[in-house]
Amino acid sequence: MKLQLQIKMNEDLFLRNPEQTELGKNIIKHSIQLIEKDGFEAFTFKKLAEDIGTTEAGIYRYFENKHRLLLYIIAWYWSWLEYQISFQTNNVTDPVVKLKKVIKLLATTVQDDAKTSHVNESLLHQIIISEGSKAYLTKQVGEDNKHQFFKPYKDLCAVIGDIILECSPKYKYPRSLATTIIEMAHFQNFFMNNLPSLTDFGKNKEETEVVAFLNDLVFSSIKKV
Amino acid sequence: MKLQLQIKMNEDLFLRNPEQTELGKNIIKHSIQLIEKDGFEAFTFKKLAEDIGTTEAGIYRYFENKHRLLLYIIAWYWSWLEYQISFQTNNVTDPVVKLKKVIKLLATTVQDDAKTSHVNESLLHQIIISEGSKAYLTKQVGEDNKHQFFKPYKDLCAVIGDIILECSPKYKYPRSLATTIIEMAHFQNFFMNNLPSLTDFGKNKEETEVVAFLNDLVFSSIKKV
DNA sequence: TATTTATGATAGTAATACTATCTTTTAAAA
DNA sequence: TTTTAAAAGATAGTATTACTATCATAAATA
Numbered sequence: 338m339k340l341q342l343q344i345k346m347n348e349d350l351f352l353r354n355p356e357q358t359e360l361g362k363n364i365i366k367h368s369i370q371l372i373e374k375d376g377f378e379a380f381t382f383k384k385l386a387e388d389i390g391t392t393e394a395g396i397y398r399y400f401e402n403k404h405r406l407l408l409y410i411i412a413w414y415w416s417w418l419e420y421q422i423s424f425q426t427n428n429v430t431d432p433v434v435k436l437k438k439v440i441k442l443l444a445t446t447v448q449d450d451a452k453t454s455h456v457n458e459s460l461l462h463q464i465i466i467s468e469g470s471k472a473y474l475t476k477q478v479g480e481d482n483k484h485q486f487f488k489p490y491k492d493l494c495a496v497i498g499d500i501i502l503e504c505s506p507k508y509k510y511p512r513s514l515a516t517t518i519i520e521m522a523h524f525q526n527f528f529m530n531n532l533p534s535l536t537d538f539g540k541n542k543e544e545t546e547v548v549a550f551l552n553d554l555v556f557s558s559i560k561k562v
Numbered sequence: 563m564k565l566q567l568q569i570k571m572n573e574d575l576f577l578r579n580p581e582q583t584e585l586g587k588n589i590i591k592h593s594i595q596l597i598e599k600d601g602f603e604a605f606t607f608k609k610l611a612e613d614i615g616t617t618e619a620g621i622y623r624y625f626e627n628k629h630r631l632l633l634y635i636i637a638w639y640w641s642w643l644e645y646q647i648s649f650q651t652n653n654v655t656d657p658v659v660k661l662k663k664v665i666k667l668l669a670t671t672v673q674d675d676a677k678t679s680h681v682n683e684s685l686l687h688q689i690i691i692s693e694g695s696k697a698y699l700t701k702q703v704g705e706d707n708k709h710q711f712f713k714p715y716k717d718l719c720a721v722i723g724d725i726i727l728e729c730s731p732k733y734k735y736p737r738s739l740a741t742t743i744i745e746m747a748h749f750q751n752f753f754m755n756n757l758p759s760l761t762d763f764g765k766n767k768e769e770t771e772v773v774a775f776l777n778d779l780v781f782s783s784i785k786k787v
Numbered sequence: 788t789a790t791t792t793a794t795g796a797t798a799g800t801a802a803t804a805c806t807a808t809c810t811t812t813t814a815a816a817a
Numbered sequence: 818t819t820t821t822a823a824a825a826g827a828t829a830g831t832a833t834t835a836c837t838a839t840c841a842t843a844a845a846t847a
Contacts, residue, residue: 353824360825376701381803392826397805467699470749474692476601478756487757494760510775513750513761517779520749521742524695528741531703532712535719537735550735554742557782578793585794606834617795622836794843803834811826817819 342452344416349484350409353399362455363389364399365413368406373460377407377468404475408486411472414461415489417450418442419496432503433556439497440551443522445544466523494519505559514558518551525550567677569641574709575634578624587680588614589624590638593631598685602632602693629700633711636697639686640714642675643667644721657728658781664722665776668747670769691748719744730784739783743776750775 343356355361367388372380380403382396400406421442426435447462473487481487497518498511508514525536525547533539538546568581580586592613597605605628607621614620625631646667651660672687698712706712722743723736733739750761750772758764763771 358824378700382805383803392828393805394807394827395825398824402804470695471699473757474696474752475603482757491757491759510762510778512759513746513753513763513775514779516749516753516760517742517746520745521738524741524745525738527699528738532698532707532716534716534737535741536738538738550738553735554739554779554783557785558779560782583793607836608834617797618836619796619838620794623793627835788847790845790847792843792845794841796841797839799838800836801834802836803832805831805833807828807830809827809829811824813824814821815823816821 340452341454342417342420342450344413344420346409346413346416347485347488350405350412350486351399352397352401355399355409360389360391360395361399363391364396364406365410366455366457369410369457369460369464372407372410372468373463377403377464377471404477407468408472408481410461411465411469412486412489413456414458414465415493417453417456417458419489419493421447422493422496426500432500436497436500436504436555437552439500440518440522440555441548443519444526444547444551466527469523470520490519501555501559508559514555518555521554522547522551565677566679567642567645567675569638569645571634571638571641572710572713575630575637575711576624577622577626580624580634585614585616585620586624588616589621589631590635591680591682594635594682594685594689597632597635597693598688602628602689602696629702632693633697633706635686636690636694637711637714638681639683639690640718642678642681642683644714644718646672647718647721651725657725661722661725661729661780662777664725665743665747665780666773668744669751669772669776691752694748695745715744726780726784733784735783739780743780746779747772747776 346354346356348354353361355365364385368380368385371385371388375384382393382403386393386396400409422439425442426438429435429438447458450456450458473481475481494512494515497515501508501511501514525538526544528535529538529542529547533542537550571579571581573579578586580590589610593605593610596610596613600609607618607628611618611621625634647664650667651663654660654663672683675681675683698706700706719737719740722740726733726736726739750763751769753760754763754767754772758767762775
């Protein structure tokens with residue numbers, strides 16, 4: 338059985354839908370590689386064009402600028418992750434088990450998903466760790482929010498918030514705890530690998546320790562250990 | 563009594579010490595204003611020079627580039643905050659009270675400190691919220707770390723970690739909890755004001771609610787409520 | 788008063804972030 | 818099968834950014 342997974346993206350994110358052409362898919366594929374390799378600051382449409390073997394102007398037909406492209410791939414990731422979560426927690430009745438699965442999915446290396454040929458989820462996960470918050474830490478955050486560019490992130494936050502409430506209906510901060518889990522899954526990973534003295538995982542550098550920390554944090558807070 | 567507070571900064575951060583000249587102090591003062599107003603991406607040395615009434619080349623005599631300048635003001639903030647913490651928790655014996663003070667200091671608007679004439683701490687706090695993580699979320703993080711540019715942040719993290727251990731000597735993740743407090747104090751604030759559905763504080767937009775959330779999170783985790 | 792040090796003024800360069808235009812190729816509709 | 822429309826390629830051009838270099842002048846210090 339060979340499945341193809343298509344994620345419907347917000348149309349304001351692009352000028353021309355990159356899913357629908359070869360060049361478009363190449364833009365996504367190579368921008369993920371380039372951003373992961375050089376970082377978002379050093380990433381330019383010119384380098385991307387050279388990488389693909391097309392011209393700068395060609396890229397501009399798909400994306401208004403590199404920030405929109407970043408928003409696109411990040412939104413894509415959150416949508417894909419929400420799908421992963423709904424898939425992997427399907428038929429799980431115990432919300433505690435569900436929440437633990439969510440934490441694990443957020444905080445451990447993702448496998449490349451064969452259902453999405455032009456997206457390398459594993460690289461994308463690294464981008465989320467290092468560049469994810471740059472999507473919204475800008476002066477245009479309000480404008481971008483009006484365009485609903487952060488909807489996939491918000492949806493994910495709502496999903497996790499609901500699972501938290503299932504675990505503990507009276508817990509007062511389900512959304513904030515959800516964003517704390519998401520952000521800390523990535524920040525603790527980044528710190529562990531780059532500024533280890535900011536964490537307690539410097540010795541082993543094991544993702545499982547980040548998971549253990551988050552589990553402890555979350556289940557202490559919602560009083561279900 | 564009129565005091566002046568001087569913070570000793572890492573000398574690799576600048577080419578010429580901005581504390582020692584009028585122009586230098588103006589660079590610090592105006593860059594804080596400009597970065598707060600336009601955001602770090604839109605901030606350029608040319609605009610800064612125009613703002614001050616000097617030339618671009620003049621700024622370059624003090625800072626190699628705008629990233630170093632950002633690192634400078636951020637490092638300055640963390641040093642100043644560590645001083646604030648040591649001052650405000652001095653003579654407090656109960657570590658729980660201490661930790662609560664720390665959380666409050668991190669998560670609520672800071673007052674402009676009269677002891678530092680050319681630094682507006684209140685604006686700087688806003689910069690930390692919106693731009694703080696851009697200091698280390700780069701590909702040069704390793705290089706910058708070798709220069710010890712993140713030492714003030716690490717020191718603060720260690721101080722908070724120690725207070726956590728005072729509260730609960732057997733707690734396993736004092737450093738990671740410290741960074742979680744620091745980062746979430748800022749992220750929850752940013753989300754509350756810009757993407758409120760990511761938090762539970764959207765209605766009132768009160769910093770005190772962020773404080774309450776963090777207190778709940780922290781003291782549940784270390785089992786002292 | 789000599790001399791170092793800081794600043795000002797100006798110029799110049801490579802790269803970035805685009806926009807515009809025109810031609811060729813490809814693919815779909817008539 | 819031809820027509821025609823959409824996509825891609827090729828090329829050029831602009832304003833801004835992120836610097837570096839040079840030379841003159843003002844201020845502080847020895």
